[in-house]
Amino acid sequence: MKPDLREVEMVFNLFVPPVGGSYAMRKSRNVRDGYARGWGLQCGQMRESVREDALYQEACRLAMGRTVVSEDNRMNIFLILKYFLPYIPFGHIVEFGSYKGGNALFMAYVVDRLYPGRKVFALDTFAGMPPTESAIDAHGAGDFQDVDLGELREFAEREGVKNVEFIKGLFQETGPTVVDKVGSIVLAHIDCDIYSAVAFSYDLVKKFMVPGGYVVFDDATTSSCLGATEAVEELVIRRDGLHSEQIFPQFVFRSPGD
Ligand SMILES: C[S@@+](CC[C@H](N)C(=O)[O-])C[C@H]1O[C@@H](n2cnc3c(N)ncnc32)[C@H](O)[C@@H]1O
Numbered sequence: 001m002k003p004d005l006r007e008v009e010m011v012f013n014l015f016v017p018p019v020g021g022s023y024a025m026r027k028s029r030n031v032r033d034g035y036a037r038g039w040g041l042q043c044g045q046m047r048e049s050v051r052e053d054a055l056y057q058e059a060c061r062l063a064m065g066r067t068v069v070s071e072d073n074r075m076n077i078f079l080i081l082k083y084f085l086p087y088i089p090f091g092h093i094v095e096f097g098s099y100k101g102g103n104a105l106f107m108a109y110v111v112d113r114l115y116p117g118r119k120v121f122a123l124d125t126f127a128g129m130p131p132t133e134s135a136i137d138a139h140g141a142g143d144f145q146d147v148d149l150g151e152l153r154e155f156a157e158r159e160g161v162k163n164v165e166f167i168k169g170l171f172q173e174t175g176p177t178v179v180d181k182v183g184s185i186v187l188a189h190i191d192c193d194i195y196s197a198v199a200f201s202y203d204l205v206k207k208f209m210v211p212g213g214y215v216v217f218d219d220a221t222t223s224s225c226l227g228a229t230e231a232v233e234e235l236v237i238r239r240d241g242l243h244s245e246q247i248f249p250q251f252v253f254r255s256p257g258d
Contacts (some may be wrong), residue, residue, distance in 0.1 A: 025212075029245035029254045037079050039245040041072055050075045055082070059109040062159060066152075067102025069191065072249035073218055074106060080187065080214055080252075081110045089210040091118075091184030096171055096201035097192030097218070098122035099144050101152045101164075107189070108156075108164035114202055118186070119162045121178050126152075129194065130170055137194040137227040171200055179208045186210055193216035195227030202235055211257025219250045 024030075024161040040046030050056050056078050063074070078208055093111065098104045104122035111118040128145025149168060167174050171192070179185070188205040192198055202215065220232040236242050236253055246252040248251065 014111060015032075025254075028256045029243055031245075033084065034245035034252070037076055037252075038248040041075060041079075042248050046079075047072070049077060050078060051157065053078075053082075053179070055110060055113055058113075059106045062105040062109055062161065063102035065102070065107065066100040066155075069103045069218060070249065074103065076246070076249050076252070077103070077107065077187075077189065077216065078110060080216070081107065083115060084214070085111070085115060085186055088186055088212040089184065091186035091210045091213065093118065093120045093187045093189065094122065094178065094182060094183045094185050094205060095122045095189040095191065096175075096197065097190070098124040098166065100147050101166060102168070103155070103189070103191070104164050105126045105156060105161055105182075107187075112161070112163050118163065119182075121167060121182055122164060123167045123169075123174055123178060125170060126166070126168045130197070132194045133227065136230055138224045139193050139227075145197065166180055171197055171204070175201070175204045184208065185213055187214045187216060189216050189218065190228075192218050193225045193228055195231050198231035199230045199235055202231065206240075209255035209257065211254070211255060213255040213257070214223050215253045215255060216249040217253075221247060245250050 031092050037046070093107055095104050095107070099123060104120050108120040111120070126149040127145045128142040131141045132139055149166060153166060167178055185205055185208045188201070188209065190198055190201045192201060197219065198217070205215065217228060217232055220228040222228070232251055242253045242256070244251050245254055
């Protein structure tokens, strides 16, 4: 079911001055949508508005103590899922870099309540970072290894979150089979901090994204993840010529769908 457009207009128009007259795509992204979420969160009252949302609160409970995703980033994902997903073709969600699984559970809960039938595929070694490139990455092998995947799966089961699948292994080994199985992706959450993993994930999902699908980079604008930044600059911006829909609170690009 699509959200009531009056509600959407209310949420966004209250906090974002009108931007031009047209909401059409410009250079493969929707400028107004980018302003609405990014500017709304950074300078408007969007944070308060999202914090009061009952669904957001329920989903946050699952993520508590299980995620390092910042609140602004999680809120932005929530806005995309709740208000924008129904306006693009059907597909599933893939997360590259899930660590303790909190953000994957959060996304799974939200889409299950709003748009049942959508799944979240959460990929990670669940045993820490693989070897990294010390010339560009600040993170090193073994970072984020304090995960108990058995406990995480039990928690998801206990909480009744059935539309999430945790896939253990290197993206380079598990990823190709996963995206073949998924078929169509509406949102790729690329949250893996290091050059090799971000570059691999982006290249892997490209041809599975639905037109207008959201490619969200959690950490490419984070001071400790220049490897992620370099991958976005090199592949997304320079090679593929995409312009971002948001630079705050995280980089968001829309798939041109070709
Ligand atoms: C910042 S954490 C992810 C945070 C998570 N989204 C959350 O909700 O807290 C980055 C994760 O990427 C994973 N990672 C990085 N490169 C990987 C690769 N090539 N294959 C599998 N996992 C990888 C690490 O194991 C780590 O758990």
